[in-house]
Structures are given as structure tokens and as C-alpha cells.
Amino acid sequence: MLQITNMVKKYKKVTAVDGLSMKIDKGHIYGFVGANGAGKTTTMKIVAGLLKATSGKVYVNGIDIQADPGGVKKQIGYMPDFFGVYDDLRVDEYMDFYAGVYGIPADKRKKVCDDLVELVNLKDKMDAYVDSLSRGMKQRLCLARSLIHNPQLLILDEPASGLDPRARAEIKEILKELRDMGKTILISSHILPELSQLCTSIGIINAGKMVINGTVDEIMQRVSVNKVLIVKVNGEMQPAVSFLKEQPVLCNVTVSNDQISADFNGDDEQLARILAQMVERKIPVISFREAEKNLESIFMNLTVGGMKDAV
Amino acid sequence: MRYNPVIAKELKVKMRGWKSPALVTIYLGFLGLIVFFYFLTNDQISRYSSYSFNPRTAVNIYNMLAIAQFMLILLITPALTGGAISGERERQTLDLLLCTNLPTFSIVFGKLISSIAHVLLLIVASFPILGIVFIFGGIGLVDVLLLFAFYIVTAFMVGSVGLFYSSIFKKSSIAMVMTYVTLLGFVIGTVVIMYVWTFFTMRFGGNPETNPALILIFMAPNPFFGLASMATWSSGYIDIFNIFYELKRIFSDKTAGWIFTRPWLLNITFNVLLSGVLIWFTSWKLKPVKRKKKKKAGYQS
Ligand SMILES: Nc1ncnc2c1ncn2[C@@H]1O[C@H](COP(=O)(O)OP(=O)(O)OP(=O)(O)O)[C@@H](O)[C@H]1O
Ligand SMILES: [Mg+2]
Numbered sequence: 001m002l003q004i005t006n007m008v009k010k011y012k013k014v015t016a017v018d019g020l021s022m023k024i025d026k027g028h029i030y031g032f033v034g035a036n037g038a039g040k041t042t043t044m045k046i047v048a049g050l051l052k053a054t055s056g057k058v059y060v061n062g063i064d065i066q067a068d069p070g071g072v073k074k075q076i077g078y079m080p081d082f083f084g085v086y087d088d089l090r091v092d093e094y095m096d097f098y099a100g101v102y103g104i105p106a107d108k109r110k111k112v113c114d115d116l117v118e119l120v121n122l123k124d125k126m127d128a129y130v131d132s133l134s135r136g137m138k139q140r141l142c143l144a145r146s147l148i149h150n151p152q153l154l155i156l157d158e159p160a161s162g163l164d165p166r167a168r169a170e171i172k173e174i175l176k177e178l179r180d181m182g183k184t185i186l187i188s189s190h191i192l193p194e195l196s197q198l199c200t201s202i203g204i205i206n207a208g209k210m211v212i213n214g215t216v217d218e219i220m221q222r223v224s225v226n227k228v229l230i231v232k233v234n235g236e237m238q239p240a241v242s243f244l245k246e247q248p249v250l251c252n253v254t255v256s257n258d259q260i261s262a263d264f265n266g267d268d269e270q271l272a273r274i275l276a277q278m279v280e281r282k283i284p285v286i287s288f289r290e291a292e293k294n295l296e297s298i299f300m301n302l303t304v305g306g307m308k309d310a311v
Numbered sequence: 312m313r314y315n316p317v318i319a320k321e322l323k324v325k326m327r328g329w330k331s332p333a334l335v336t337i338y339l340g341f342l343g344l345i346v347f348f349y350f351l352t353n354d355q356i357s358r359y360s361s362y363s364f365n366p367r368t369a370v371n372i373y374n375m376l377a378i379a380q381f382m383l384i385l386l387i388t389p390a391l392t393g394g395a396i397s398g399e400r401e402r403q404t405l406d407l408l409l410c411t412n413l414p415t416f417s418i419v420f421g422k423l424i425s426s427i428a429h430v431l432l433l434i435v436a437s438f439p440i441l442g443i444v445f446i447f448g449g450i451g452l453v454d455v456l457l458l459f460a461f462y463i464v465t466a467f468m469v470g471s472v473g474l475f476y477s478s479i480f481k482k483s484s485i486a487m488v489m490t491y492v493t494l495l496g497f498v499i500g501t502v503v504i505m506y507v508w509t510f511f512t513m514r515f516g517g518n519p520e521t522n523p524a525l526i527l528i529f530m531a532p533n534p535f536f537g538l539a540s541m542a543t544w545s546s547g548y549i550d551i552f553n554i555f556y557e558l559k560r561i562f563s564d565k566t567a568g569w570i571f572t573r574p575w576l577l578n579i580t581f582n583v584l585l586s587g588v589l590i591w592f593t594s595w596k597l598k599p600v601k602r603k604k605k606k607k608a609g610y611q612s
Contacts, residue, residue: 098316
């Protein structure tokens, strides 16, 4: 449905997106996660046709965005991270306006708008002024607006930001409904747990680069097989590091701050043996523990590490 | 004309409620009062002077109203259009329009029409009052229609200047100020430039007599020049600004070239061309992704 290859976006000085590639299959909900300033909004704006990529290719449903931007726009419903509403318009007028903008013929507009307003549970607010709606209602209204032309791909930039848990849950329910309707959804967030139950695929972006992506199952699998071993030593770390690097059950031995971490693929017995050998070699171990690696911790590791590189 | 959702929405909001009717009422009342008092002070309503009515009075009123309305257009339109696009950006609703397939031309044109709608409404509504002067003679219907056409073209010109700045500057206030400055350039700047030019050409051995063609060229963008030369054109015996009297005399003397007797045509042409260019440019500027005509091989920008 959506394919991005090697996309680069440079603003005057900053490189906001740096060789990003991703692929979303039809019917998937793709969670696009990254810290503030990672380049999520920039990526989404390019796909929505609001920005021009410096280089790279974007295909939506097989259509090249550069060759036929109009054709792509027909397929995309975009909800920006920040958006305004026209005060002085009622909900039905607001929807009617955008239906007109999207070129829905006058005789079909009312039906389309009514159905969508119903979908986002704003039926009883039909006559209210848009300005008087709560934040969550406005968010839902904007979601309904992005659906007016029946797009196949939805691009939602932090649709749940600034909402309370209840309003978040409401949005989530609507998104599930949309998924069941067969829409493909690209949804961004800087909070991973928010997406993990909802999404089928996840991509984590950091400093404009895709760090890890795949289906939620794939990522979870990688995560649950590998555990992380975290070791702290008193004083010189080098002997400990070189010892750990020799161990066949350990890989990716890294030093960050004052602790050594390594991906561990084995059982408790092996773990105990490693500790015993370290003590035998008089390595001053002060802490030796195994950490659960969940999506959250991967995210934290990846983004924190990346930021250090960037600075 | 094709349905333009921007116009439909803006007009719906603008004309809703009591504000627009109130505005029209107050404006017309104001114009009516001017007319009434003018007649009163000139002793035209008095019972005894009804036989000595001087059509000149009616023409004077007409000219006064013509100028007053014209000033109104020049003063109000920048304020109405300067925020049309920058306001949309400030309110964060512009992206929602740009991510649709609505051509940017429709956005710009819709904004232009709906922004000057109030001005157009006032102009059209004032037609009967200006028409009062028919009763007394001296002004032909052609004059009034021509004047209204001139108003509308001028409103479009000022509006597209406002829209142009509105798309360039992020802040509405700056766009408005720039529009006023540009208008000032058209009104006063053209005169200054013309005199400076004549001064220098005279110093360097040019023809000391003012060349009418030159005046026309320099004055083409000047809205008041257009107004002055056309206000009561078909009846022909009134010149609302005395400063233009001399020019007009020169033009009338000139037998060659019909443009010399209708300088306002030049001004209208200028306005139409400028509006066209600015609307086109603003639409182009708004397009988020501009397509290049030809892509150079092996080079990616
Ligand atoms: N118009 C712009 N001009 C210059 N730099 C920009 C512009 N927009 C974004 N950037 C830069 O591009 C980078 C990516 O920004 P972007 O808004 O895409 O991040 P994000 O992932 O959406 O962050 P957030 O979670 O805060 O929304 C940032 O470093 C930002 O400073
Ligand atoms: Mg963002």
C-alpha cells in the first residue's frame, strides 16, 4: 500500500529524514514511533503531499507520488499533529465544507457526512459549533474529515496526543473499526505502549533513520529470545568487557554510562557459570543482573543510543 | 461557474447573522445622509427654488460619492484580504486544504471573492443612491455602470495584492501593511517618479513639454488617475480633480490615438493584468509540491 525507499529530507541545515525506507501492506496498522524531532511528522507530510522530499521514492498503491501527486492525494486521508478548526461553523457545516473541497457531489454530501459523524460518535453534536467541542471531540471530527473521500491509506500524526485515557480509548476503538473496514493506517506516536496493542507492524525511527521495523510478532520474538545481561564492575571495565566478549552465549557487548550490557541467549545455568568465572578471575563485580527486554526498553535503548551519536 | 467550496463556506459564515445587513444599512444610511444634507445646504430642497435647480449640484454629489466609495475600497480591501491566507496558516487550517485535490487556484480565487464580498456588496447596494442623480440629469447610466465596473476591477486588483502578500508573509499584519504601502506607491509613488523623470529628461536637453504618452505610461498604475479620467466620462464636462484638468486637456487635444481620450482604459488594463499575474503567482506559491517542467538527468535537487 505504501512504499518508501531511501527518502531524504533536508531543511536548510537539518537533515530531518535520512535515507528512510519502509513498506506497509494493505490492511495493516503501522505504528511509527520515535522521540521528539525524530522525523515522523516530516515523513508523513511528504507522503501526504505537503512537503517535497529532497530525494527518494514514495509509492502509494503503486502510484509514484512525484509523477501523480493528485492521484496519490485521492488515496490518502491525512490528519496533522496540530490543526485548527474554523470557528463560526457547525459540525455539519464543517463536514459539508470539506466534502465540497474533496469534490463529493452535492446530493451525496449529506449522507457521507452523516455516516462519518456517526462513526466517530459525534452524532449528537451535529448542530454544535466546532469551536465549542472538546479537544477529544475535535480530534475525532478531524478524523472524520480525513475519511470523507474514502481514502485507502490513513496517515494519522499523533492522533491521541493531548487526550485523556478515556478519549484515547475512544480513538483506539474507532481505529479498530477502520481497520476492520480494510483501511491501511500509518499512525505515529512518541509513546510505544500506546501503539503496541493496536498495531500489526511497528517501525522505530531515530534521527531520521529507521532503527528497527517489522511486524509486532517479529519484534516481540526477537525480544523474548534475547535477554539482556547487565553487569557493573568496580573500577577498570576493560578486563570484564574482554572476558564477556569471549563468551559464546553473549553478543552485542556494549558499554554505556558505567555499565556493560550484552544480549544473552541461554539458560540460567550458563548465566551462573559466567558469574562464577568472573569472580574466579577477580573481576570486581558489583552488580550482575538480567533485564527483561520489552518493546519499551528496545525503544529506549535505540533512541537514547542514537541521540548520543547525534550529539 | 464551477462550485467553489471556499466561496460557499466563507459567504455562509460572513453573511450569517445580523452583521452584514446592519453594515449595509448603516452604510446606505450614511450615503443617504450625505446626499440629503448636500441638497439641503445647496438649497435644492427648498420649495421656492425648485425652478432654479442646477443639475451641476447633482453632478457634484455624484462625484463626491464616487470618490468617497473609491477611497473606501482602497482603505478596506487590504484589511480584508491581507489575512486571507496567512490567517489560514495562523489558524493551522491551511494544510487541511492543501492535502486535498482542490486546486490552489480555487483556494486563492475563493479567498479573493469572499474577502472582497463585503466591499462588492456595499458597492452594489449603493447603486440606487448614486442613481438618484439620474433624476436630475447630468449623469448617464453608462457613466454609473462604467464607474461600478471600475470599482470592481480596482477591488480585485487591491484584493489580489493583499492575497499575494498574505501568501508571502506569515503574519497577517505585515501582509496588510505591505498592501497599503504598495497602494501608496501606486497613488503617490507614480506621481513622484513621473516628476523626477521629467525633471531629469528636461535637464539633459529633453523636450520641455510634457509628453502625453509618457504621462500615460507613468500614470497607468495610479487608481486615482483612472478614476479622475473616467468619472463622468460620457457627459464629459466634469473633472473631479483639478490637477488632472491639464492632463485631460492635453489628451483631448490629441487627435491621434483613442487611448488618449480614455486613459482609464489603461488603468483598467493594468489592474486586470496585475490581478491575473498575482493570482497566478499566489496559486503557484501555495502549491506545496511544485512540479518541475523537465527533470535534468542525473541531477536530483
Ligand atoms: N520547517 C522546518 N524547518 C526546519 N527544520 C524543521 C522544520 N520542520 C521540522 N524541522 C526539523 O526536522 C526534524 C524532524 O522534525 P519532525 O517534526 O519531523 O519530528 P517529529 O518526529 O514529528 O517530532 P515530534 O514527536 O516532536 O512531533 C527536527 O529536528 C526539526 O527541528
Ligand atoms: Mg511530529
